[in-house]
Amino acid sequence: MLEIRANCELCDVDLPPHSKEARICSYECTYCRNCAETVLKNVCPTCGGGFERRPVRPHQSHRGELKLGLEYHPASKKRYVSKWTTEQIETLVNGLKDVPPEQR
Ligand SMILES: [Zn+2]
Ligand SMILES: [Zn+2]
Numbered sequence: 323m324l325e326i327r328a329n330c331e332l333c334d335v336d337l338p339p340h341s342k343e344a345r346i347c348s349y350e351c352t353y354c355r356n357c358a359e360t361v362l363k364n365v366c367p368t369c370g371g372g373f374e375r376r377p378v379r380p381h382q383s384h385r386g387e388l389k390l391g392l393e394y395h396p397a398s399k400k401r402y403v404s405k406w407t408t409e410q411i412e413t414l415v416n417g418l419k420d421v422p423p424e425q426r
Contacts, residue, residue, distance in 0.1 A: 326379055326397035330354040331404040332361060337376075339397040344376035352376065352402065363419040367404060367411045372423030 324346075326339045330353045337344040337354060345358035347366035358364065358373045366373065383391045404411075418426055 323395060324377070324379075325350050326376070327352040327402055328397065328399055329401045330357055331402045332357040334401070334403070339379050339392055340381075342375070342378070345373035346376045347371040347373055361415075362411070363415050364423065365415045365418045367406045367414055370414060370418050370426055372426075 327337065327350065329336055331351060332353055333356070335343075335354050337352060343355040345353050345355055347369055348371050349366070349369050351366050351368050353362060353373065362373070364372045379395065379397070380391045381393065383389055383393055406414075
């Protein structure tokens, strides 16, 4: 199940579960739209993959017996902080930004 992380790993802005600004890579590394597009240029600094919009998890369970939604699977409260330096990020981003994610 997708971990709905609480913040952008780079700038630490809050990314609540209903946010339309949250971007994730396939490993659930989570960034705000601004960092993903302007700083990271669609390159995850950890895995090198691209980003997609994080789906919004519904508030309620719409299939009662399945017990879904934030009510049963709340967003994570853990805050992540990028472990990479600005220089390390720039090196990876510059090497991959012009390669489409499906070819990395
Ligand atoms: Zn950010
Ligand atoms: Zn990643």
